[in-house]
């Protein structure tokens with residue numbers, strides 16, 4: 023579904039990605055694991071179009087997209103949940119969710135809009151309880167839940183999640199990850215970046231380990247677990263929690 027060939031991204035003199043190549047299978051969950059500054063966010067931003075790479079190609083369903091504008095990638099079904107929080111803070115929770123539909127073009131989807139927002143409230147009751155509150159008044163973790171819900175409401179084909187567990191209580195992380203598993207069952211392809219490999223490995227089918235802008239390991243969960251246990255890969259890359 024997504025193929026990246028020899029991707030280079032530089033921020034001035036900093037080489038954030040140094041020739042990354044990856045292959046993402048349709049309908050699977052792929053984890054991008056790496057420490058701070060390894061290039062996870064840069065890679066996701068290059069896929070969603072927030073960053074135009076200096077070199078290399080990104081094929082989405084066999085079409086090169088590396089120079090296409092963000093909006094066009096959104097129309098093709100790519101949604102990016104960014105690190106940090108991007109919300110309409112002066113709008114209510116409910117209005118933010120309505121905006122989650124903004125990029126939808128099918129009438130069929132719009133017809134079911136309120137029903138789907140109600141489903142979000144059922145899944146994450148805290149959002150339902152606070153639906154008339156301004157988004158900016160939610161706690162960090164609640165804002166993160168809202169952002170993830172907005173991305174999901176845009177019915178993506180390819181969902182990019184940058185450290186979705188950041189700032190969430192463990193029980194909420196479980197809910198979010200459970201949700202991702204359900205989305206996968208509905209056919210959504212997911213790429214999730216995490217510093218905590220143990221988390222991502224709970225649901226990922228495949229993973230890549232990124233270190234200072236390079237892929238240093240790739241494989242299925244079994245392989246990644248064996249990497250975790252090896253001396254080579256220090257706990258730095260995998261966080262403290264072991265599976």
Ligand SMILES: Nc1ncnc2c1ncn2[C@@H]1O[C@H](COP(=O)(O)OP(=O)(O)OP(=O)(O)O)[C@@H](O)[C@H]1O
Pocket residue numbers: 033036037038056057058059060061062063064065105217
């Ligand atoms: N806007 C920018 N300007 C300059 N350098 C940047 C910029 N964004 C990222 N970098 C640098 O590029 C490298 C990769 O950063 P990136 O944010 O992609 O890493 P990351 O794996 O997402 O890290 P984290 O886990 O901390 O989010 C780092 O060395 C970082 O300092």
Ligand SMILES: [Mg+2]
Pocket residue numbers: 062063064105184
């Ligand atoms: Mg990051």
